[in-house]
Amino acid sequence: MLRYTTGPCSNTRMQCLDSKPLEIKRGEHGLGAFARGDINSGRFIGTYVGQILTTGSADHTAEITKHNSLNYLFEVTPDNDDVQLPIFDAAYIGNATRFLNHKAGNHDNVEAQTLLVNGEHQIGFFTKKKVKAREELFLDYGTKYWNDDATQYLCHNTEHHDK
Numbered sequence: 001m002l003r004y005t006t007g008p009c010s011n012t013r014m015q016c017l018d019s020k021p022l023e024i025k026r027g028e029h030g031l032g033a034f035a036r037g038d039i040n041s042g043r044f045i046g047t048y049v050g051q052i053l054t055t056g057s058a059d060h061t062a063e064i065t066k067h068n069s070l071n072y073l074f075e076v077t078p079d080n081d082d083v084q085l086p087i088f089d090a091a092y093i094g095n096a097t098r099f100l101n102h103k104a105g106n107h108d109n110v111e112a113q114t115l116l117v118n119g120e121h122q123i124g125f126f127t128k129k130k131v132k133a134r135e136e137l138f139l140d141y142g143t144k145y146w147n148d149d150a151t152q153y154l155c156h157n158t159e160h161h162d163k
């Protein structure tokens with residue numbers, strides 16, 4: 001049996017996949033992810049799972065997503081320009097976190113963190129405030145996602161954009 005002790009590191013729960021169960025049902029914008037029970041602030045709710053793409057292949061995928069208006073691309077912006085981090089596409093392979101809808105202006109209740117888990121960079125989602133049972137979970141996708149001129153990716157950054 002896998003065992004762990006809870007510690008100060010937020011990737012401990014990610015490492016043990018100790019996430020909160022979500023319910024997927026119709027939300028404010030198509031399908032959305034909802035809390036099944038009360039969730040405390042700072043709780044791990046899941047890891048973004050998807051096909052790993054390079055920038056070139058993600059640009060190709062973005063053309064398809066523009067056509068059907070459903071975009072599941074998630075890009076991690078590296079702190080250092082020399083580092084190339086993957087883009088995750090949850091359109092065909094994914095888990096419940098692919099249904100997180102967007103809300104900005106501090107109306108979001110979930111944030112993304114990139115953490116090193118077992119030597120790999122992973123995107124984990126954590127509640128940023130207390131969430132009540134049956135509430136919809138929202139993530140701020142970042143400004144780049146809604147920019148029609150650019151390839152649209154969900155972006156792990158701290159910029160806010162009202163939609």
Ligand SMILES: C[S@@+](CC[C@H](N)C(=O)[O-])C[C@H]1O[C@@H](n2cnc3c(N)ncnc32)[C@H](O)[C@@H]1O
Nearest residue numbers: 029030031069070071072098099100101102163
């Ligand atoms: C990662 S998916 C979220 C799950 C999606 N609602 C579904 O039904 O599969 C992102 C897509 O959800 C929709 N969406 C999410 N948040 C939105 C918002 N605030 N306004 C408009 N559309 C939104 C858009 O179609 C976007 O491409």
